[in-house]
Amino acid sequence: MILAENKAEHFEGWNRPELIAESGDGELLEVAMGPHHPSTHGVFRMDVALDGERVVRLRPVFGYLHRNHEKIAEGQSYLASMPYTDRLDYICPLTNNWAYALVVEKLTGQAVPERAEYLRVILGELTRYQNHASSIGFLIQEMGASGTPLMYAFREREKILDLFEELTGARMMVNYMRFGGCRVDASPEWLDRTRKVVAGLGGFADEFERLLATNEILMARTQGVGVLRADLAVNAGVTGPMLRASGVNYDIRKVDGYGIYNRFNFRVPLGDHGDVYDRFMIRLLEMRESIKILQQALNDIPGGPVISPTAKNRGIRPKAGEAYGRIEAPKGELGFYLISDGGPNPYRYRIRPPSLINLTVLEDMCLGSDVADVVLIFGSVDIVLGEVDR
Amino acid sequence: MKTVEEIKSAIEAAIPSAGVEIVSNPSPSGQHSLRLQPESALAVAKFLRDDEELKLDFLSNATGVDWPDTLEAVYHLYSVEKKHGPVIIRMMTVNRTDQVELPSLTPIWRSAEFQEREIFDLYGIIFTGHPDLRRLLMWKEFKDHPMRRDYREPDDFEYEPTAHDEVLKRAEAQKSREQGTGIRDQEASEA
Numbered sequence: 001m002i003l004a005e006n007k008a009e010h011f012e013g014w015n016r017p018e019l020i021a022e023s024g025d026g027e028l029l030e031v032a033m034g035p036h037h038p039s040t041h042g043v044f045r046m047d048v049a050l051d052g053e054r055v056v057r058l059r060p061v062f063g064y065l066h067r068n069h070e071k072i073a074e075g076q077s078y079l080a081s082m083p084y085t086d087r088l089d090y091i092c093p094l095t096n097n098w099a100y101a102l103v104v105e106k107l108t109g110q111a112v113p114e115r116a117e118y119l120r121v122i123l124g125e126l127t128r129y130q131n132h133a134s135s136i137g138f139l140i141q142e143m144g145a146s147g148t149p150l151m152y153a154f155r156e157r158e159k160i161l162d163l164f165e166e167l168t169g170a171r172m173m174v175n176y177m178r179f180g181g182c183r184v185d186a187s188p189e190w191l192d193r194t195r196k197v198v199a200g201l202g203g204f205a206d207e208f209e210r211l212l213a214t215n216e217i218l219m220a221r222t223q224g225v226g227v228l229r230a231d232l233a234v235n236a237g238v239t240g241p242m243l244r245a246s247g248v249n250y251d252i253r254k255v256d257g258y259g260i261y262n263r264f265n266f267r268v269p270l271g272d273h274g275d276v277y278d279r280f281m282i283r284l285l286e287m288r289e290s291i292k293i294l295q296q297a298l299n300d301i302p303g304g305p306v307i308s309p310t311a312k313n314r315g316i317r318p319k320a321g322e323a324y325g326r327i328e329a330p331k332g333e334l335g336f337y338l339i340s341d342g343g344p345n346p347y348r349y350r351i352r353p354p355s356l357i358n359l360t361v362l363e364d365m366c367l368g369s370d371v372a373d374v375v376l377i378f379g380s381v382d383i384v385l386g387e388v389d390r
Numbered sequence: 391m392k393t394v395e396e397i398k399s400a401i402e403a404a405i406p407s408a409g410v411e412i413v414s415n416p417s418p419s420g421q422h423s424l425r426l427q428p429e430s431a432l433a434v435a436k437f438l439r440d441d442e443e444l445k446l447d448f449l450s451n452a453t454g455v456d457w458p459d460t461l462e463a464v465y466h467l468y469s470v471e472k473k474h475g476p477v478i479i480r481m482m483t484v485n486r487t488d489q490v491e492l493p494s495l496t497p498i499w500r501s502a503e504f505q506e507r508e509i510f511d512l513y514g515i516i517f518t519g520h521p522d523l524r525r526l527l528m529w530k531e532f533k534d535h536p537m538r539r540d541y542r543e544p545d546d547f548e549y550e551p552t553a554h555d556e557v558l559k560r561a562e563a564q565k566s567r568e569q570g571t572g573i574r575d576q577e578a579s580e581a
Binding site for chain 1: 505539
């Protein structure tokens, strides 16, 4: 902790007076939360200036996990970056694979066979379900309910990770998608097992909701806390469940209809208040919508090849040009931007990380609230540092 | 959704001095973009955000590109209200050594706040008008811009001089390189 006299120097470069709340007696206490704070989901630091218990300023500090993934990817072939995308948001490796494959397919003009599209949707929605379940678990854990809800979520996540392991050979570092399809086909037994697991997911969502949604402590801690206005959310590029909790109807699965999402029947849940409770509730509702998509996809999945016979993965040299593509990853809009100069390596490889950009509004949400709520508000953003720092 | 040609003529109708050029993209993605002049970029960006037909209220992605003799900032815009996009705008610096200023679009889209800080950090483009332009990912004392294509990482960030002559020499070279102020010093010391 640093005494208040040092604050001017520490907050140097700060010239956004419209954001600085009025402080009481001017005695500020500066607290560095992180990078080894248990609630920061990894190595993230918030420099918080406190007036009593009230937050007057908050500055996120990044880079503790920076390894310049983009630079590394520009030095190797297109395919060689595929396993590296698993390490971005390591809770949801399959959606990272999907986003990258989608953009390279755009850049090279490759088509994806039906069965692979269905498999991608199935895996993407399983990923979304387990991400939302564990992110709710983490949120409740940070509220002080240590253990129980998180363990319930992880019990469910385990079943899904077992499915991933059986299909791809790895629980988290899956390296599964390829340009123009997927790496291996799913066996009929795997599909049966997945149907069985999906049949149980609804019961878990019910259990989770009964356990948490009307819990008095949870409601008292989260309702009206960390409110994010819809106009600010759009302007600050917030995406994913956070944006929809603020009441903005924007789901890239509906807007872009990438892959085959326009074939499925599902709703986009929206929040009213944009507080922590809404973000928690939107994730719970999205879990249910994921189950709906999963049931439809598992019902309709056709036979056929899982990677197109003309697909080219190794040694591709896309025509000079560029492509930007994005998907609705569990944490928000995950985009890739690639520029090719006709060579075997991308000239520019850029990741649009939802976790980093959703943190733009962290300070706005935290100003004026208690320091204990900062942990909650931060938890409700749902970030993974592998993606924030890249 | 309007084509880039229609957007270009709409911009020129609203801001006659805009000087927008179309950058065509031969790749199968077919995403053509608009090159803005840095002098009028802020006005054009404001027009793109507020125009009734375009309403590009959502800046999805902002990034830098290092070309052989210039640096470029690229922005991907979407509309949440009209649900269309992307419209791609880009700006170029004069060179990549001493005239690397571009106007910041953070006053128009808050979303650019961290992303422009990242471009500044990794590419060294200076965004004038950015409210809080500091390094984002690298530490404060770090010199140089790692995403530039001519960046060479030091042999060892955490060097420890030992009794070996060769290591000592490398450590000295590293130290003098760190005392320089930017990429040109490093190039000179290598040459």
